[in-house]
Amino acid sequence: xxxFQERGxxxxxxxxxxxxxxxxxxxxxxxxxxxxxxxxxxxxxxxxRMTDATTDAPEATAPLDAVAxxxxxxxxxxxxxxxxxxxxxxxxxxxxxxxLRERELIxxxxxxxxxxxxxxxxxxxxxxxxxxxxxxxxxxxxxxERWVTGTEPRDFSQHVxxxxxxxxxxxxxxxxxxxxARRESPRRRRTSK
Amino acid sequence: xxxFQERGxxxxxxxxxxxxxxxxxxxxxxxxxxxxxxxxxxxxxxxxRMTDATTDAPEATAPLDAVAxxxxxxxxxxxxxxxxxxxxxxxxxxxxxxxLRERELIxxxxxxxxxxxxxxxxxxxxxxxxxxxxxxxxxxxxxxERWVTGTEPRDFSQHVxxxxxxxxxxxxxxxxxxxxARRESPRRRRTSK
DNA sequence: AAGGTGATGTCAGTTTCTGCCATCAGGAGG
DNA sequence: CCTCCTGATGGCAGAAACTGACATCACCTT
Numbered sequence: 001x002x003x004f005q006e007r008g009x010x011x012x013x014x015x016x017x018x019x020x021x022x023x024x025x026x027x028x029x030x031x032x033x034x035x036x037x038x039x040x041x042x043x044x045x046x047x048x049r050m051t052d053a054t055t056d057a058p059e060a061t062a063p064l065d066a067v068a069x070x071x072x073x074x075x076x077x078x079x080x081x082x083x084x085x086x087x088x089x090x091x092x093x094x095x096x097x098x099x100l101r102e103r104e105l106i107x108x109x110x111x112x113x114x115x116x117x118x119x120x121x122x123x124x125x126x127x128x129x130x131x132x133x134x135x136x137x138x139x140x141x142x143x144x145e146r147w148v149t150g151t152e153p154r155d156f157s158q159h160v161x162x163x164x165x166x167x168x169x170x171x172x173x174x175x176x177x178x179x180x181a182r183r184e185s186p187r188r189r190r191t192s193k
Numbered sequence: 194x195x196x197f198q199e200r201g202x203x204x205x206x207x208x209x210x211x212x213x214x215x216x217x218x219x220x221x222x223x224x225x226x227x228x229x230x231x232x233x234x235x236x237x238x239x240x241x242r243m244t245d246a247t248t249d250a251p252e253a254t255a256p257l258d259a260v261a262x263x264x265x266x267x268x269x270x271x272x273x274x275x276x277x278x279x280x281x282x283x284x285x286x287x288x289x290x291x292x293l294r295e296r297e298l299i300x301x302x303x304x305x306x307x308x309x310x311x312x313x314x315x316x317x318x319x320x321x322x323x324x325x326x327x328x329x330x331x332x333x334x335x336x337x338e339r340w341v342t343g344t345e346p347r348d349f350s351q352h353v354x355x356x357x358x359x360x361x362x363x364x365x366x367x368x369x370x371x372x373x374a375r376r377e378s379p380r381r382r383r384t385s386k
Numbered sequence: 387a388a389g390g391t392g393a394t395g396t397c398a399g400t401t402t403c404t405g406c407c408a409t410c411a412g413g414a415g416g
Numbered sequence: 417c418c419t420c421c422t423g424a425t426g427g428c429a430g431a432a433a434c435t436g437a438c439a440t441c442a443c444c445t446t
Contacts, residue, residue, distance in 0.1 A: 013400090013401070013402090014401080014402070014403090015401090023425080023426095024425070024426055024427080025402090025403090026404095026425075026426065026427075026428095027424080027425055027426075029402090029403065029404080030424085030425085033403095034402090034403090035401095035402070035403090063363060064363055064364060098299065101299060101302070102295040102296065102298065102299045103295065105295065105298035105299055105302055106291065106294060106295045106298055109294070109298055127335050127339070127356055127359050128359055128362070128363055130335050131331065131332070131335055131356065131359050131360050131363055132363050134328075134331035134334065134335065135327075135328055135331060135360065135363065135364065138324065138327035138328060138331060139324070141327065142320050142323050142324055142327065146320065163320055163324065166320050166321060166324050167324050167328065167364060168364050169321070170256060170257055170321055170324055170325050170328065170364075171257060171328065171360060171361050171363075171364035171365065172364065172365060206431090206432065206433090207432080207433070207434090208432090216394080216395095217394070217395055217396085218433090218434090219394080219395065219396075219397095219434095219435095220393080220394055220395075222433090222434065222435080223393085223394085226434095227433090227434090228432095228433070228434090
């Protein structure tokens with residue numbers, strides 16, 4: 001990250017990164033499959049937290065609410081493990097370089113299918129599982145963007161809740177809503193839990 | 194595509210591709226920024242169709258339904274312009290090579306923000322616009338996957354409609370639904386149409 | 387005929403990434 | 417203490433992707 005901020009991502013060579021770490025280029029490629037990968041070391045950890053949270057949600061929890069729990073877990077992990085300056089610097093790099101955004105997107109896709117998998121383990125059928133996971137990660141993306149971009153120091157988990165409610169509003173307010181919903185699960189009263 | 198099927202994607206060199214087209218490697222890179230890009234030439238066209246469809250939906254149409262129109266447009270374009278064997282071959286390449294999936298994901302992300310942009314032009318506010326676009330593209334992904342993977346020769350647009358209904362079911366059947374919805378739009382009775 | 391323009395070719399060079407083999411430190415077992 | 421094994425690292429050569437600079441050529445305009 002030091003080097004990336006000194007000379008920018010593209011002009012920083014893998015050899016330089018390795019040297020700064022007291023290693024060789026060859027060794028770098030033994031730890032990271034890619035030059036890009038060096039910016040995504042935490043992602044497998046995040047994924048584990050989120051799938052665990054999905055799996056551990058109480059049995060009666062609706063699919064989307066299990067995913068909401070995963071999002072809360074992610075929010076907690078993010079605010080704990082990374083200081084804000086690192087997150088912002090990283091985010092600046094990602095938005096500036098398409099190759100890095102690509103990598104982020106595939107990480108998010110992997111996250112999505114992992115969450116879908118966790119939902120299936122809960123007994124959620126396809127395509128509900130995939131779809132709920134997709135929607136949940138969409139919420140994650142939008143909320144994260146608003147969190148990093150936003151000026152006011154608002155809580156990430158607060159953003160998550162807001163955006164999740166927005167999602168529910170979006171899909172509730174459109175045509176042809178119901179026959180599938182009735183099939184899926186018994187009507188649920190606004191459980192204050 | 195010929196070469197990719199003869200020797201596989203990785204063992205096909207850009208020089209070979211260019212030669213097969215009667216050109217030089219250098220010229221290839223004047224037309225395509227990337228080796229990957231050669232498999233995504235149609236994407237900007239698809240994007241235009243979808244944003245147009247979003248923009249052209251009748252004024253009273255709800256956001257998600259405008260996006261549904263865009264999905265219909267995409268389905269029409271796909272079934273018209275590409276024969277099935279090409280679509281399947283391409284899909285096989287994309288699932289086999291992570292670098293290609295990355296590229297596809299960024300194309301879909303670009304599509305998402307273009308659709309969000311089109312929604313904003315309709316007067317849809319943030320974050321509803323982004324969120325609706327994300328959800329819509331999620332439907333596209335899931336429906337496309339089912340279409341290509343599926344054995345029965347079902348219509349793509351048919352898949353789209355099914356998955357869209359599933360999405361509505363997913364978000365309808367979860368907790369804490371309403372305060373955002375109430376803010377967003379006047380109460381809407383479960384319209385049977 | 388002269389000049390301009392756009393598409394292509396040629397070439398040299400950088401960087402990423404891989405395969406192969408050598409080295410070296412430390413632990414296990416004799 | 418010696419030996420063998422193993423895991424981590426370095427060194428090196430090479431393929432392939434990509435870039436920049438310049439040359440060439442066809443074609444069009446004037």
